[in-house]
Amino acid sequence: MEFDTIAAISTALGEGAIGIVRLSGDDAIRIADQLYSGKNSLEEVPSHTIVYGHIVDTTSNERVEEAMVSVMRAPRTFTREDVVEINCHGGLLSVNRVLQLALRHGARLAEPGEFTKRAFLNGRIDLSQAEGVMDLIRAKTDRAMNVALKQVDGRLSKKIAVLRQALLETVAHVEVNIDYPEYDAETMTHQMLEEKASFVIKEIEKLLGTAKQGKILREGLSTVIIGRPNVGKSSLLNSLVHENKAIVTDVAGTTRDIIEEYVNVKGVPLRLVDTAGIRETEDIVERIGVERSREVLKKADLILLVLNYGEELSPEDEALFKAVEKMNVIVIVNKTDVEQKIDLKKVQQLAAARPMVTTSLLRDEGVDQLEQAIANLFFEGEIEGDDVTYVSNTRHIALLEQAKATIEDAVASIEIGVPIDLVQIDVTRTWELLGEIIGDSVQESLIDQLFSQFCLGK
Numbered sequence: 001m002e003f004d005t006i007a008a009i010s011t012a013l014g015e016g017a018i019g020i021v022r023l024s025g026d027d028a029i030r031i032a033d034q035l036y037s038g039k040n041s042l043e044e045v046p047s048h049t050i051v052y053g054h055i056v057d058t059t060s061n062e063r064v065e066e067a068m069v070s071v072m073r074a075p076r077t078f079t080r081e082d083v084v085e086i087n088c089h090g091g092l093l094s095v096n097r098v099l100q101l102a103l104r105h106g107a108r109l110a111e112p113g114e115f116t117k118r119a120f121l122n123g124r125i126d127l128s129q130a131e132g133v134m135d136l137i138r139a140k141t142d143r144a145m146n147v148a149l150k151q152v153d154g155r156l157s158k159k160i161a162v163l164r165q166a167l168l169e170t171v172a173h174v175e176v177n178i179d180y181p182e183y184d185a186e187t188m189t190h191q192m193l194e195e196k197a198s199f200v201i202k203e204i205e206k207l208l209g210t211a212k213q214g215k216i217l218r219e220g221l222s223t224v225i226i227g228r229p230n231v232g233k234s235s236l237l238n239s240l241v242h243e244n245k246a247i248v249t250d251v252a253g254t255t256r257d258i259i260e261e262y263v264n265v266k267g268v269p270l271r272l273v274d275t276a277g278i279r280e281t282e283d284i285v286e287r288i289g290v291e292r293s294r295e296v297l298k299k300a301d302l303i304l305l306v307l308n309y310g311e312e313l314s315p316e317d318e319a320l321f322k323a324v325e326k327m328n329v330i331v332i333v334n335k336t337d338v339e340q341k342i343d344l345k346k347v348q349q350l351a352a353a354r355p356m357v358t359t360s361l362l363r364d365e366g367v368d369q370l371e372q373a374i375a376n377l378f379f380e381g382e383i384e385g386d387d388v389t390y391v392s393n394t395r396h397i398a399l400l401e402q403a404k405a406t407i408e409d410a411v412a413s414i415e416i417g418v419p420i421d422l423v424q425i426d427v428t429r430t431w432e433l434l435g436e437i438i439g440d441s442v443q444e445s446l447i448d449q450l451f452s453q454f455c456l457g458k
């Protein structure tokens with residue numbers, strides 16, 4: 001495909017040792033050569049070499065920068081187009097000046113994600129790999145990074161290709177039977193179609209089975225701290241974040257609204273939410289906070305329920321246990337440094353099979369056990385093996401679910417004896433839905449939207 005030549009700063013904006021201006025497109029080398037002054041013209045240097053020289057403002061004939069310039073000719077490049085990377089001194093102004101010069105000489109400022117988009121449009125990577133690139137940039141833990149890296153490598157793409165091939169074969173088979181009945185092609189019987197379909201269903205289920213963990217790795221585990229006023233919820237957030245983010249006081253009702261923080265707990269990324277203590281309240285501001293607390297509660301993946309070691313269990317505490325009955329809960333009994341009033345046996349009963357940890361956040365005790373409990377809950381016995389292909393992207397999950405429903409429709413139709421050429425419509429649709437994951441048959445507007453979420457220069 002042919003596009004215009006784009007340019008952008010591809011390194012983080014700010015001061016750094018080196019900043020890179022990247023150009024891609026048919027004119028990349030010609031444009032860069034106009035700014036470049038060195039031993040040879042860039043048009044003459046062999047592909048995939050880096051050369052030393054200066055960047056010159058031709059209007060004033062002034063040396064703007066000292067640079068190393070990489071020249072990479074298509075198609076063995078990130079975008080499959082000619083690519084030039086100008087490595088400048090990493091001050092914000094100098095990198096910007098070089099970019100401005102490139103734009104003046106005919107390059108167009110790239111849109112966010114446009115380099116990666118070209119890698120996709122030029123067929124070097126498919127859509128799920130491109131989405132992996134974005135996840136890679138955003139990954140907050142090593143595990144999340146490994147998942148993204150596998151996706152960039154095309155692990156998911158290959159799985160999808162196998163399923164689509166199986167579906168395509170059945171469709172082709174039916175077509176041959178319909179169009180050329182005189183050929184003695186083996187008739188695609190209902191049973192054969194059903195076998196292929198159940199293979200596809202099983203594989204989709206396997207992929208969807210990884211979705212929960214995959215999504216957690218990618219987006220973070222939505223974790224909500226709840227408990228009566230003053231039990232130490234905000235102190236807990238601060239301990240896990242290892243910073244004082246939330247205001248802690250001895251006044252019950254200190255936290256009025258919701259505080260959110262990202263933390264990495266032994267490889268598990270948490271989106272940690274501190275709430276206003278859930279209780280009946282007269283204060284109208286606080287009441288709004290309490291209502292919002294109840295709302296976030298509904299969407300949580302994990303609840304940290306905090307109790308006070310120095311107080312007897314109250315009906316409110318028991319109500320909290322009830323409110324989170326069907327959820328993932330870790331019970332934390334805090335303030336073990338004060339005199340015990342709580343009945344731990346009773347807590348154990350209420351906690352049932354859920355993990356329970358005692359802490360003194362004041363003395364920084366028990367936090368490690370708590371972190372271990374969180375990690376165990378999500379990775380015990382299921383540390384990812386190399387053979388697991390995680391599905392972590394909401395778009396992919398939705399498409400897999402639709403594909404599964406559609407192929408299940410096909411199976412249901414087979415079972416009630418619907419003619420095979422009608423069943424085939426569902427099979428074809430399933431093939432299309434799976435194709436959307438890798439970017440086959442997706443609309444241009446969706447592609448634009450997906451890539452626009454990237455950073456500038458990627």
Ligand SMILES: Nc1nc2c(c(=O)[nH]1)N(C=O)[C@@H](CNc1ccc(C(=O)N[C@@H](CCC(=O)O)C(=O)O)cc1)CN2
Pocket residue numbers: 075076077078085124
């Ligand atoms: N300086 C620099 N570093 C970078 C990038 C970049 O664009 N520039 N990348 C940008 O994200 C990443 C590397 N990703 C890349 C992926 C593929 C190709 C590439 O040229 N692929 C060719 C084959 C190259 C070969 O085998 O020699 C291809 O697939 O056809 C380049 C970079 C990270 N580091």
Ligand SMILES: Nc1nc2c(ncn2[C@@H]2O[C@H](COP(=O)(O)OP(=O)(O)OP(=O)(O)O)[C@@H](O)[C@H]2O)c(=O)[nH]1
Pocket residue numbers: 227228229230231232233234235236247248249250251252253254255256275276277334335336337338359360361362363
């Ligand atoms: N003795 C003792 N005090 C603690 C401990 N953890 C927290 N506190 C104190 O308990 C008080 C309340 O702590 P917060 O973290 O603000 O409690 P909270 O649950 O967020 O309170 P609200 O936001 O008002 O609902 C503060 O004075 C803390 O210093 C602990 O382990 N031992």
Ligand SMILES: [Mg+2]
Pocket residue numbers: 233234235246247248254255274275
């Ligand atoms: Mg608080």
